[in-house]
Amino acid sequence: MGRSPCCSKEGLNRGAWTAMEDRVLTEYIKTHGEGKWRNLPKRAGLKRCGKSCRLRWLNYLRPDIKRGNITRDEEELIIRLHKLLGNRWSLIAGRLPGRTDNEIKNYWNTNIGKKFQVAGDHPKRRPSSTDPSQPREINPNPFMESSSSVVRTKATRCTKVVVTTGPQEHDQSHAKLQPSSTPDDPVDFSNPISEEDTNYLPNFIMDFETDGNILSDFLDMDFSQLFCLQNEADNSINTSDHKGFVSEDKLRGSDSQSLDPYFESGLEWLCD
DNA sequence: AAGGTGAGCAACCGCAGCGTA
DNA sequence: ATACGCTGCGGTTGCTCACCT
Numbered sequence: 270m271g272r273s274p275c276c277s278k279e280g281l282n283r284g285a286w287t288a289m290e291d292r293v294l295t296e297y298i299k300t301h302g303e304g305k306w307r308n309l310p311k312r313a314g315l316k317r318c319g320k321s322c323r324l325r326w327l328n329y330l331r332p333d334i335k336r337g338n339i340t341r342d343e344e345e346l347i348i349r350l351h352k353l354l355g356n357r358w359s360l361i362a363g364r365l366p367g368r369t370d371n372e373i374k375n376y377w378n379t380n381i382g383k384k385f386q387v388a389g390d391h392p393k394r395r396p397s398s399t400d401p402s403q404p405r406e407i408n409p410n411p412f413m414e415s416s417s418s419v420v421r422t423k424a425t426r427c428t429k430v431v432v433t434t435g436p437q438e439h440d441q442s443h444a445k446l447q448p449s450s451t452p453d454d455p456v457d458f459s460n461p462i463s464e465e466d467t468n469y470l471p472n473f474i475m476d477f478e479t480d481g482n483i484l485s486d487f488l489d490m491d492f493s494q495l496f497c498l499q500n501e502a503d504n505s506i507n508t509s510d511h512k513g514f515v516s517e518d519k520l521r522g523s524d525s526q527s528l529d530p531y532f533e534s535g536l537e538w539l540c541d
Numbered sequence: 542a543a544g545g546t547g548a549g550c551a552a553c554c555g556c557a558g559c560g561t562a
Numbered sequence: 563a564t565a566c567g568c569t570g571c572g573g574t575t576g577c578t579c580a581c582c583t
Binding site for chain 3: 307
């Protein structure tokens with residue numbers, strides 16, 4: 270029983286790659302392109318498993334790999350994205366040009382994760398203030414501040430980013446969007462937040478593909494409109510137990526069949 | 542100088558998702 | 563509907579090197 274191994278282990282090299290192997294792999298991919306990893310080793314004349322070749326290429330040999338230490342800005346972005354996405358390193362890496370999921374994972378495990386542990390604020394741990402008897406504090410910026418705001422959608426790809434600027438508003442409804450921050454004009458995270466902006470932490474919302482659909486496509490709007498809807502929600506949601514970005518009815522007004530799993534969780538994925 | 546220890550990072554492993562026959 | 567193959571992802575392992583005693 271069990272899966273057959275991805276390749277026969279017999280006669281294959283393991284461990285660190287030699288310069289020669291690197292050269293062979295690089296030349297082969299330059300000529301034939303990526304993909305067909307299973308057959309690649311045989312065709313390229315490498316005594317390696319296809320998975321190993323893929324990993325070596327993606328994590329080390331790819332020409333667009335950025336070398337050097339993770340910058341402060343990158344670290345800040347990693348922390349924020351991790352709050353939002355959890356341990357989905359490939360998604361996080363997708364927002365950091367030239368960085369690989371493996372690199373970010375390693376960096377997190379050896380640097381950032383340690384910092385959180387030292388601070389007694391492990392990111393995976395829910396805050397202690399989840400006592401149900403206590404009134405639930407509404408996080409003014411669930412995407413930025415809460416350590417429990419990991420979005421558990423089945424997101425596969427980040428497609429759009431909307432960023433708001435200005436001093437951190439505790440009343441989300443007052444957040445203003447930059448005119449240029451439209452879905453057609455996505456923010457370039459290759460130039461992340463500057464040092465001097467740390468007092469003006471931007472709020473950002475991402476639009477993820479979920480099961481092949483774009484969340485904002487369900488809503489037939491861009492995410493900036495969430496803020497407009499928030500105003501409506503603030504005015505009309507008093508009858509509801511929870512307060513979110515958007516009222517459930519409002520969302521249900523759109524084609525929402527694939528959103529049902531999210532509604533089932535009481536929209537917690539979005540507003541908490 | 543030699544051995545021990547810990548950090549950092551590259552590579553491996555197993556599983557899940559997806560496409561296809 | 564199902565089995566199978568391929569690919570991608572995240573967790574884990576183990577090697578290397580720097581630092582300490």
